[in-house]
Amino acid sequence: MEKPLQPQTHAIRGQMDRTQYREHATPLFLTSSFTFDSAEAMAETFAGERAGIIYSRYNNPSVDELVAKACALEGTEAGFATASGMAAVFASLAALVKQGDHIVATRALFGSTHQLLTNILPKWGVTFTYVEPEQPETWAAAVQENTVLFVTETPSNPGLKLVDLAAAGKLCKAHGLLFVVDNCFATPVLQRPADYGADLITHSATKWMDGQGRVLGGLLLGTQEVMDKVIAFCRHTGPAMSPFNAWVISKSLETLHVRMAAHCQSALAMAHWLGEQVAVTQVHYPFLESHPQHDLARRQMTAGGGIVTFELAGGIAAAQRLLNAVQLCTLSSNLGDTRTILTHPATTTHSKLTPEERASVGISDGLIRMSVGLEALVDIQGDLLRGLG
Structure with missing residues (x-):
């Protein structure tokens, strides 16, 4: 059995199949939709009975390549690319909670994530409790019967406070919580939260992943079970990344x-x-x-x-x-x-x-x-x- 590629090799060589033109660099698929050979093929694709791409709000070859590379880097099963990092953070919460649910979150979070927890999700009947990132021994006391998520960011923006990922993974496993990590500051080069049991990882790909201040983008990467819910939410709410931005970021992952x-x-x-x-x-x-x-x-x-x-x-x-x-x-x-x-x-x-x-x-x-x-x-x-x- 062939050994799997190392993550940095996959980021360079993990490109989509070449087209009939045998291009060296991946082409850019700037199209809003895709065509079908017959009414039957179209119906079967929409029904999920036939492989195919329907619409770039759902997926696109340029976006799919980026997601596949990012999953290889993070060691996750599935992913979705969004128009911005905050679109990814919002989807990581909104796709997984319902009215009456409770979230435990480490206090040191990006300002807009704080706004989601304090001003937006409460409108839908979702509550939260902050815990101190440096005090894992106190986290369990914040878990309630209706707690569904443990949300964290490490290192934090901008205080550079860390969360013990191993301790967080154990907490979530013990209490049946989904473990969500914003890994933007570290990138999968420096740490892989999935190795500690994270179910869902978010990135502002605008930052280190692009690395040159050119385009906006976000990534959601996680287990297939969790990503099935997130992908369904994103396909219907429409925060999809543009093919051009995905193509730019995909090339950036090579370095x-x-x-x-x-x-x-x-x-x-x-x-x-x-x-x-x-x-x-x-x-x-x-x-x-x-x-x-x-x-x-x-x-x-x-x-x-x-x-x-x-x-x-x-x-x-x-x-x-x-x-x-x-x-x-x-x-x-x-x-x-x-x-x-x-x-x-x-x-x-x-x-x-x-x-x-x-x-x-x-x-x-x-x-x-x-x-x-x-x-x-x-x-x-x-x-x-x-x-x-």
Whole structure:
């Protein structure tokens, strides 16, 4: 029996069958729908009795290739590609809950995910309880009779708090919960939640998976049983990724492993350098020994990721002074790019949270989120000194 391809090889070689033109690179299928040879063939395809593609809201060859590659990387059975990362996060919740259900979620979540839990799902009679990501011993107490999901994000955006995936997997198995993980910051290169029992994994493919700030996209990857429900929800509600975006991201996956290795190497060096700057009061990075969950990071991640966050004394004024001083670094709410990006979460991505909510997830007024790019590190350090000196 032939050995299966390694994930990074599959990301490069796992392309769809070539067409009659024998192209080397995968072609782009920019079409909204597909044709049939007969009325009978059309009816049988709609009935699921014959293999075929019906409509690009359901699936498309370009999108299918991306999903197959992503499943190989994450070690999952099935997937669906959405128009954005938040479309994937929303579908991961809405497809799996009903009125009267309860969700347990770790508190350190992306701002829009927090909005889904606090302002949108409650309209449908779905409740939630937050637990602290660093305190797995407290999680079981939050589980109720009507709890159906355990939702987490690790490392978290932007506080870089970690969730013990092994502990979460055991909790979900013991209580019969579906285990949902946002794996955007780590990517499957650094950790694979499915190895710890995750039923469903979400990604903002806009970030590291594209890696060059070009297109939006999201991914839902999981077990066949769970994905059957998610795919049915997505096909009828319409958050499908465009074929063009899927084609772009699929090509980007071919370099994901080498890009993430370079991002992580530079991010660790940047974290050490930032710790030496007088204006910086604290640096957060999972592979720094000073990170309170450093041992956990080393257990479940192969590297620390491409995000570094750091604290400046002086709050918002100091943060804005830095952002206004830099000339190379980009100011953007995005991350996961070849170009280094700076963000001030308190006034941008997490500005809709109350000061108390921000404080509870480690977002101070002086916190800067840095997505470390692929430029020469010395150039970015010199740029930062414009505002740190």
